[in-house]
Amino acid sequence: MTGSVAGAPSAAVMHTVAAVGVQRAAWLLLVFPIAGAIILLLGGKRTNSWGHLVGVAMPVASFVYGLIAFIAMLGYPASQRSRDLHLYSWIPVAGFKVSIGLLLDPLSICFVLLITGVGSLIHIFAVGYMANDPERRRFFGYMNLFLAAMLLLVLADNYLGLYAGWEGVGLASYLLIGFWQYKPEAATAAKKAFIANRVGDAGLSLAIMLMFAQFGTVTFAGVFGAVHGASKGVVTALGLLLLLGACGKSAQLPLQSWLLDAMEGPTPVSALIHAATMVTAGVYLIVRSNPIFNLSPDARLAVAIVGAATLLFGAIIGCAKDDIKKALAGSTMSQIGYMMLAAGLGPAGYAFAIAHLLAHGFFKAGLFLGAGSVKHEMDDEVDMRRFGGLRKVMPITFVTFGFGYLAIIGVPPFSGFFTKDPIIEAAFDKGGTSGAILGTAALIGAGLTAFYMTRVMFMTFTGERRWDDKVHPHEAPPVMTSPMIVLAIGSLCAGGFLIVDNRLVNFLAPVVGSPPTSHGFITPVSGGSLALVIVGAAIAWAMYGRREVPATAPAGSPLTVAARKELYGNAINESLLMRPGQWLTRLSVFFDNRGVDGLVNTLAAAMGGTSGRMRRIENGFVRSYALLMFLGAALLVGALLLVRI
Amino acid sequence: MVSPAHFVALAVVLFVIGAVGVLARRNALIIFMCVELMLNAVNLAFVAFARLHGNLNGQVIAFFVMVIAAAEVVVGLAILTSIFRARRSASVDDANLLKY
Secondary structure, three states: OOOOOOOOOEOOOOOOEEOOHHHHHOOHHHHHHHHHHHHHHHHHHHHOOOHHHHHHHHHHHHHHHHHHHHHHHHOOOHHHOOEEEEEEEEEEEOOEEEEEEEEEOHHHHHHHHHHHHHHHHHHHHHHHHOOOOOOHHHHHHHHHHHHHHHHHHHHEOEHHHHHHHHHHHHHHHHHHHOOOOOOHHHHHHHHHHHHHHHHHHHHHHHHHHHHHHHHOOOEHHHHHHHHHHOOHHHHHHHHHHHHHHHHHHHOOOOOOOHHHHHHHOOHHHHHHHHHHOHHHHHHHHHHHOHHHHHOOHHHHHHHHHHHHHHHHHHHHHHHHOOEHHHHHHHHHHHHHHHHHHHHOOHHHOHHHHHHHHHHHHHHHHHHHHHHHHHHHHOOOOOEHHHOOOOOOOOHHHHHHHHHHHHHHHOOOOOHHHHHHHHHHHHHHHOOHHHHHHHHHHHHHHHHHHHHHHHHHHHHHHOOOOOOOOOOOOOOOOHHHHHHHHHHHHHHHHHHHHHHHHHHHHHHHHHHHOEOOOOOOOOOHHHHHHHHHHHHHHHHHHHHHHOOOOOOOOOOOOHHHHHHHOHHHHHHHHHHHHHHHHHHHHHHHHHHHHHHHHHHHHHHHHHHHHHHHHHHHHOOOOHHHHHHHHHHHHHHHHHHHHHHHO | OOOHHHHHHHHHHHHHHHHHHHHHOOEHHHHHHHHHHHHHHHHHHHHHHHHHHOOOHHHHHHHHHHHHHHHHHHHHHHHHHHHHHHHOOOEHHHOOOOOO
16 A cells, blocks of 8 residues: 555554564664763763763764664565564563564654754764863763653554653653753753653553553554544543643643743753654654544544644744744744644644654754854853844854744745645645634744744844854854754755655555645645745834844733743643642641641650659559559459359 | 368468558568468468368469478578668668669
């Protein structure tokens, strides 16, 4: 089956074949980064001088193997591309057998190439970015750890292995956001990210428990085979719990508050984890679980609504943030909203969600690396109101950032144009009021994206210089600009490469099914979105390109103030969750101190008091002791007599 | 007719007198003598019951009691002598240091 695009939407049948040939060494993908992490983290300061080279070599080695495995996969016929590799029997208990195995199929190989490819580029960039940091070796250790966990997440062939990788990337994210532990904001942001993720993890673990309780297995093949016989309620519950897990990891509503704070971490971390890879794990989870979602329209609708709402949420936040990294973080939240919206549209949207995910990996990483390059040169300044006119001093950064900018707003022939419009069209194709609302939201999001990204471009690179003389920005060193150039080329080509000729759709069809209808590239929707893009960019030019950018943020409209406060997301979390949680803990502490401790102390005091009274019997007089003996003996005889009678 | 019941009654009276003596007298030697009185009262009761049951079990036990009484007196008088040497007083009320 090559997945023809015309005709009814075909759901995928998952059948896997054992891995042969070079794919049998797929465990190398995990071993390279784990070895790097172990060497760097356990090696300690001894490895400081060459640690970064190991840190870069491992992702590159994984990427090379990933390419080899991919080329091998292309050699197989389309129905035999899902390959299973059993590694290790993890839990061989009767009634609950879980093993660690790798599933090499079109979906996971896409992710492997993205993670290792973009990851390697970001690692190379980090060599230059963290050159002045004495803890660079530890940084690369954590980055390699992240890579290993993320690869486990996308390669695992059962939900428990996926969960192990899921937790691993959460841990790596915590370690890397709080990399500069001495900064209280960084430590707090790391905790916030971990706790928000934990809420999502609860959803995912409940889903796994439900799977095991209902189906007796947690492997993909087992669950997807058994889910057809499950009741509607169970399937919908599974879908919603998986959605909750995805919301935590991908920073979607209502668990979105951690992503902007996560920008406290070093910029390579923001690029790799919070743009290209970890935050896309939620989308991977939903697309991988497509048999479950295909059977439950309610869960799919929930996914699509969450995606559309977050799309607008992130876009509005991005419009008002003056910190370049936070603006890009809002953008990430919004773009992942697009991916979730696509994933919520069923087989009509899965392939487009992945296409946008891959293209987003390129251009968002490129944008973040550009922001990192700017921040590196401006002495760690991130407030765009102190930038201005940087294109003259940092031309390569300007061009690569510009490529990413054109890709994200969706200007043809850059990537975003090819990957975003199919999502909007699929939303409209859904039909009914929901389709119209989702499509309109996506269109408005496209306009907002153009607005805020153009704002970032104008505030940073054009206009008069607003920085003072202490700062001497010049172009970044080649170790930092080379990855940016590669990513810029990707931003230009990736979308077209994936979408034209339905290349990715056909490639992924055995796993996720294919969309029912195919539109061309010039449709009313694409024309409408281009028009909105031009309008958004024009408004941003009018506000920031033509006029002077004020050095301090002016008081804005209520919407601007709200957007600066992240649409009160933190305030809502605080009042809904943190305050009641604090009351609960205080109540528990009070109860523990007064109640439980009081009870125990009363018992102890009672014992003490009683024994204090009782010891007066020991008065030292032999005759009183004799009297007590006599009375005791009399009691005993009396008891004996009573028993006898 | 003198029946075993009278002997048991006598034994009880002697035992009570001995018990009161132990509880009420201060001199250690008098207390010892009262303890001996209690033991002998018990002996009398055992012998009366032996006569009552028609076998010699009670009399054998009476022998044991006499032996034990003798041994106990030896030990008790030894302790009393050493206390008297230390404190120059034979009153049990004066040996009251083991208290709270």
